[in-house]
Amino acid sequence: MAKPTIETERLILRPLESNDLDFLLSMHTDVEIMQYTGGVKTVEEVTKSMPDKVALGQKDNFQGIWVQIEKETAQPIGSVGLFGLPLNDVFIGDEKAEVIPSGLIEIGYRSVKSAWGK
Numbered sequence: 123m124a125k126p127t128i129e130t131e132r133l134i135l136r137p138l139e140s141n142d143l144d145f146l147l148s149m150h151t152d153v154e155i156m157q158y159t160g161g162v163k164t165v166e167e168v169t170k171s172m173p174d175k176v177a178l179g180q181k182d183n184f185q186g187i188w189v190q191i192e193k194e195t196a197q198p199i200g201s202v203g204l205f206g207l208p209l210n211d212v213f214i215g216d217e218k219a220e221v222i223p224s225g226l227i228e229i230g231y232r233s234v235k236s237a238w239g240k
Contacts (some may be wrong), residue, residue, distance in 0.1 A: 134190075176177055188203075199233055
């Protein structure tokens with residue numbers, strides 16, 4: 123079953139897709155965007171992890187990465203990740219990712235600089 127798209131007044135949230143690679147690269151290689159969320163990633167790191175990130179988002183649960191699309195411009199402006207805790211028990215690309223060991227969820231997000239403060 124495909125995950126639904128979520129809409130708010132200003133945003134559309136949809137699961138990460140393979141064609142979002144360039145957008146993720148633009149965020150993950152930016153020092154300012156990544157300074158508090160794990161540090162800058164290389165092009166190789168982002169490219170290599172993309173299939174697992176997309177696969178996690180295709181599973182029939184709420185986990186994975188969602189892309190924030192600004193309705194006004196139809197452009198991606200950020201991402202939101204939902205992951206079960208503890209994180210070391212969730213394996214991207216592995217069936218164990220279906221199970222949330224503690225029932226707790228971590229939410230992480232990143233936004234392009236032009237969306238900061240909005």
